[in-house]
Every structure is written in C-alpha cells, then in structure tokens.
Amino acid sequence: MQRTLHPWTIDTLPWGAFDAETVNPDLLKIVKAAALVEYNAGDYASYLCNVFADDAAFCHDVKAWAREETQHGAALGAWAMRADPSFDFENAAARYRAGYRINVDAAASIRGSKSGELIARCIVETGTSSYYTALGDASDEPVLKALCRHIAADELRHYKLFFSHLKRYNDRDGLTRLQKLKIGLGRVQESEDDELAYAYYIANAPAGAAYDRLPYTMAYMARAYPLYRPDNIERIVAMVFRACGITLSSFTRTLIKHAAALAMKIKMRQARMLAASI
Ligand SMILES: [Fe+2]
Ligand SMILES: [Fe+2]
Numbered sequence: 001m002q003r004t005l006h007p008w009t010i011d012t013l014p015w016g017a018f019d020a021e022t023v024n025p026d027l028l029k030i031v032k033a034a035a036l037v038e039y040n041a042g043d044y045a046s047y048l049c050n051v052f053a054d055d056a057a058f059c060h061d062v063k064a065w066a067r068e069e070t071q072h073g074a075a076l077g078a079w080a081m082r083a084d085p086s087f088d089f090e091n092a093a094a095r096y097r098a099g100y101r102i103n104v105d106a107a108a109s110i111r112g113s114k115s116g117e118l119i120a121r122c123i124v125e126t127g128t129s130s131y132y133t134a135l136g137d138a139s140d141e142p143v144l145k146a147l148c149r150h151i152a153a154d155e156l157r158h159y160k161l162f163f164s165h166l167k168r169y170n171d172r173d174g175l176t177r178l179q180k181l182k183i184g185l186g187r188v189q190e191s192e193d194d195e196l197a198y199a200y201y202i203a204n205a206p207a208g209a210a211y212d213r214l215p216y217t218m219a220y221m222a223r224a225y226p227l228y229r230p231d232n233i234e235r236i237v238a239m240v241f242r243a244c245g246i247t248l249s250s251f252t253r254t255l256i257k258h259a260a261a262l263a264m265k266i267k268m269r270q271a272r273m274l275a276a277s278i
Contacts, residue, residue: 008150010075013143015082022140023083026223030135031144032080032087032203033220036096037195039073041066046104051117053107058165065158072151079144080203087203096202099211100194115173116183118166122159122243123187129155130236134227163243170245180244188240192217215274222271225264233261 045066049059077089103110109117129152136148175183197216201209205216234257241248241256248256 009071010078013075013079013150014146015143017142017146018082019141019143020083022142023144024139024141027135027139027141027144028080028083029200029204030220030223031076031083032092033196033200034131035073035076035080035089036093036199036203037073038069038076039093040097040100041069041073043102043104044069047102047106048117048121050105050107051109052114061161061165065161068154068158072154075147075151079147082143083141092202096199099202100198111183113169113173113175115166115169115175115180118162118169119180119183119243120187121162122166123184123240125155125159125162126236126239126243127188127191128152129159129239130228130232131224134229134232137229138227159239159243166243177245181241181246184240184244196220218271218274221267222274225268225271228261228264230257230261233257233264236260 045062048062052058052062073093074089077093081087081089111117111120132148132152132155136145136152139145139148194213197213197220198211200220201211201216204219205211234253237253237256237260238248241253
C-alpha cells in the first residue's frame with residue numbers, strides 16, 4: 001500500500017483542544033454509528049481475501065487497509081466517548097457485531113466478478129472520503145474536525161488503492177461500461193441497507209427499542225445528508241463515474257450533480273418527517 005504522507009494515531013490527535021461546548025448532538029449520533037461500521041472492517045478484509053485468494057499482493061494491501069479502517073472506528077469511538085461519557089464504545093461494537101455480520105466465507109464476489117467487487121470498494125471509499133470531508137467542515141469541535149481531516153485523506157487514498165487494483169482486473173473481466181455503472185449505482189443504493197441503519201440503532205436507540213430498518217435509515221439520513229455541499233456532491237459524481245470507466249464532460253457532471261442534489265434533498269425531507277425524534 002502507498003504510504004500515508006501524514007501518519008496519525010489516536011494518541012496524536014489534539015485531545016487537549018477538545019471542547020465539549022461545541023459538540024453538536026446530531027453529529028455525535030452519526031459519529032457513533034460511523035464508528036461501529038468502521039470498526040467492523042476486519043470482516044470485509046476476510047471476505048475480500050477469500051474472493052481474491054489467488055492475489056497475494058491484493059490481500060497484503062487489504063490487510064493494511066483494514067487496519068486503517070479499524071483505526072478510524074476506534075478513533076471515532078474514542079471521540080464519541082469523550083463527547084458522551086455514557087457511551088460504551090466496545091460494548092456497542094460487540095452488540096453491533098452480534099446483530100450484523102457479512103458472509104466472510106463467500107468464495108466468489110457477490111458482485112459477480114473481481115472488477116465488480118473493486119468498483120464497489122471504490123464507491124464505498126468515494127462515499128466515505130466525501131462524508132468525512134463534509135462532517136469535518138460541519139463540526140465546530142476541534143478534535144472531530146482534525147480527526148475527520150485525517151480520515152477523509154485516508155479514504156481518498158483507499159479509493160486510489162482499489163482503483164489501481166481495478167485497472168489490473170478491468171481487461172481480464174471485460175465488463176461493459178453499462179455493467180460497471182449498474183454495479184456502481186447498485187452499491188450507492190446499498191447505503192440504505194442494514195449496515196448503517198443498524199449501527200445507528202445500536203449507538204442511539206433507547207434500551208428496549210426494537211430495530212426497524214426504515215426509521216433508523218431515515219434517522220441517519222436526516223442528520224447526514226444536510227452536511228453535503230454542492231462541491232462534495234460534484235466530487236462524488238466524478239469519482240463514482242470514474243470508477244465505472246466513464247469520464248464525464250463538465251456539462252454532464254454538472255447536470256448529474258444537480259439531479260443528485262435534488263434526489264438527496266427529497267430524501268432528506270422524507271427522512272426529517274419520518275425520523276425527527278429518533
Ligand atoms: Fe474508514
Ligand atoms: Fe476507507
């Protein structure tokens with residue numbers, strides 16, 4: 001894996017600058033959920049190493065990648081515990097893992113091909129790099145701001161890592177642009193699956209509350225979507241299409257950016273109505 005230019009650990013974060021007064025309670029809720037998802041990266045590494053069992057170089061990179069993702073989770077969890085001393089991150093992580101597991105034993109990619117798998121990974125890294133950029137910009141709390149800057153840089157590097165492996169597999173698998181786009185957009189749609197909704201539920205639901213995907217997806221969206229600015233959305237559009245082998249003209253990119261922004265606005269309104277109190 002390409003070495004990070006700005007290595008960081010939980011201990012190097014500027015904890016002395018932590019300012020409880022500037023913690024936004026809505027951001028705290030989505031940080032807790034993100035921490036649980038990130039902390040679970042080891043399972044994805046196991047799955048990816050099974051799918052790419054004959055590719056030692058890829059597995060080597062994936063193990064380093066998973067260590068960084070796990071650090072993201074641990075750091076976000078440490079920040080959340082500083083902001084809310086009643087939050088027990090390890091306990092929440094154990095409950096999350098007990099209720100949400102991916103099939104790590106799959107011998108072949110659930111995307112139908114290795115290049116499809118790598119496109120899906122690029123989409124996830126696109127989403128996370130934009131998300132932490134937007135979250136850091138929206139936060140007034142100095143430690144979360146610094147942490148998000150580190151994580152966003154890591155996520156962008158992860159995108160480049162998976163994209164470099166994708167280039168190796170593109171010719172072997174021979175997917176058409178349409179097939180790639182279908183996989184890419186399918187992965188975007190999966191952001192409404194249980195992974196985040198269940199993490200939000202574990203991190204924030206009152207004791208005894210039952211899990212239901214829709215309200216907790218909406219609760220997450222109502223707090224996360226307002227963070228995105230037009231430049232975040234434009235970057236997402238460019239990176240998603242690039243991963244699918246499609247270079248957009250600036251006119252088309254602008255058009256798609258506006259359509260995506262409108263779709264997010266509509267979702268956000270629905271989410272706010274459905275999940276205001278969760
Ligand atoms: Fe991450
Ligand atoms: Fe990442």
